[in-house]
Amino acid sequence: EAGVAQSPRYKIIEKRQSVAFWCNPISGHATLYWYQQILGQGPKLLIQFQNNGVVDDSQLPKDRFSAERLKGVDSTLKIQPAKLEDSAVYLCASSYDRDRGHHEQFFGPGTRLTVL
Amino acid sequence: GEDVEQSLFLSVREGDSSVINCTYTDSSSTYLYWYKQEPGAGLQLLTYIFSNMDMKQDQRLTVLLNKKDKHLSLRIADTQTGDSAIYFCAERDDYKLSFGAGTTVTVRA
Numbered sequence: 001e002a003g004v005a006q007s008p009r010y011k012i013i014e015k016r017q018s019v020a021f022w023c024n025p026i027s028g029h030a031t032l033y034w035y036q037q038i039l040g041q042g043p044k045l046l047i048q049f050q051n052n053g054v055v056d057d058s059q060l061p062k063d064r065f066s067a068e069r070l071k072g073v074d075s076t077l078k079i080q081p082a083k084l085e086d087s088a089v090y091l092c093a094s095s096y097d098r099d100r101g102h103h104e105q106f107f108g109p110g111t112r113l114t115v116l
Numbered sequence: 117g118e119d120v121e122q123s124l125f126l127s128v129r130e131g132d133s134s135v136i137n138c139t140y141t142d143s144s145s146t147y148l149y150w151y152k153q154e155p156g157a158g159l160q161l162l163t164y165i166f167s168n169m170d171m172k173q174d175q176r177l178t179v180l181l182n183k184k185d186k187h188l189s190l191r192i193a194d195t196q197t198g199d200s201a202i203y204f205c206a207e208r209d210d211y212k213l214s215f216g217a218g219t220t221v222t223v224r225a
Contacts, residue, residue, distance in 0.1 A: 004158070031211075042120070042204050042215030043159070056212060091158055103147055103208060107158035 002026065004108035006092050012114045018080040021111045025073070025094030032069055033105060034077050035091040043091055049075065082115045089113070120216035122205055127222045134192040136219045138205030141186060145207040148181060150190045153202045153218070162190070162203075197223050 005024040013019050025032050030051050035043035046065065048056040051072040060067070064083070069075040079086055089110040095103060119141045128134045140148070146167050151159040165172045165179045165188075172179045178191040192199055202218040 040217065042206070042217050043213075044215070045212055048211065093159075103211075104161055104164070105213065106161065107151075109156070109158045 004092055004094055004106055006090075006108040006111055008111055009109065010112050010114075012116065013082055014116050015084055016081040018078065019082055019113060020076050020078045021090050021092075021113075023075045023077070023092030023108060025075070025092070026106055028096065029094035029106075030072070030097040031095045032075050033093040033095075034067055034075070035093065037089045037091055037110070039088070046077070079113075082113075084115050087113055087115045120205055120207055120214050122203075122216040122219045124217065125220050125222070127224060128195050130195060130197060130223050130225050132195055134190075134195045134199065134221055134223075136190045136192075136203050136205075136221065138188040138190075138216055139186055140188065140205070140207045140214075142207055142209050142214070143183075143186065145209050147208040148179075148188050149204075149206040149208070149213070150177075150179065151204040151206060151215075153204065155201075159204065195221075195223050197225070199223055 007022050032049045034046045037043040046060045047067045049069040052069045067077045089112050091110045092108045093105040095105045122138045149164040150162045152162050153159050163174050163177050165181050170181050176193045180189045200223045202220050204218045205216045206213045
């Protein structure tokens with residue numbers, strides 16, 4: 001079974017620029033998560049989708065971050081405009097179906113963002 | 117609360133057992149997890165334990181849960197160089213995972 005795919009793997013931008021990350025979850029997984037992992041810290045949940053609906057975006061800085069999951073499969077996370085403190089690894093994860101008790105989350109390799 | 121705390125570093129000799137400790141605060145957590153992260157990679161789920169259990173064994177891994185003290189531990193038997201990584205403890209409450217900062221395990225020959 002193919003794992004969670006993310007691209008790009010690395011991105012370097014200047015502050016105030018925009019950036020977008022892409023995630024393709026494991027086939028058939030209904031639940032998709034985006035996490036931010038700052039160096040030296042554990043991942044922090046930004047947003048959670050169930051199919052193509054948002055179920056939790058309480059930790060998403062909505063003034064600059066946005067995410068969508070059209071057709072309930074792939075997802076994109078965008079930052080516009082980026083700040084220095086957005087430098088982090090952005091991890092995408094998926095699980096089969098949280099509403100049916102499938103709780104194991106499988107993570108992609110992440111996108112490492114550096115904001116200069 | 118959703119605070120998960122772990123010690124930051126652990127050094128262990130190859131062949132010895134490693135014990136990584138974690139404390140959490142949310143008594144309503146349903147599942148507790150251990151993830152492994154190698155350099156440049158995402159998180160790999162190692163094992164998990166349901167909150168009504170106190171022990172789970174899976175090959176070289178043993179998870180102990182003390183729900184009264186909100187303490188979780190991961191024991192790795194016969195630690196190998198390939199076990200060098202960052203280990204994250206996480207608790208789940210209402211579909212949300214909260215992670216600790218991770219314990220960096222270094223295996224020395």
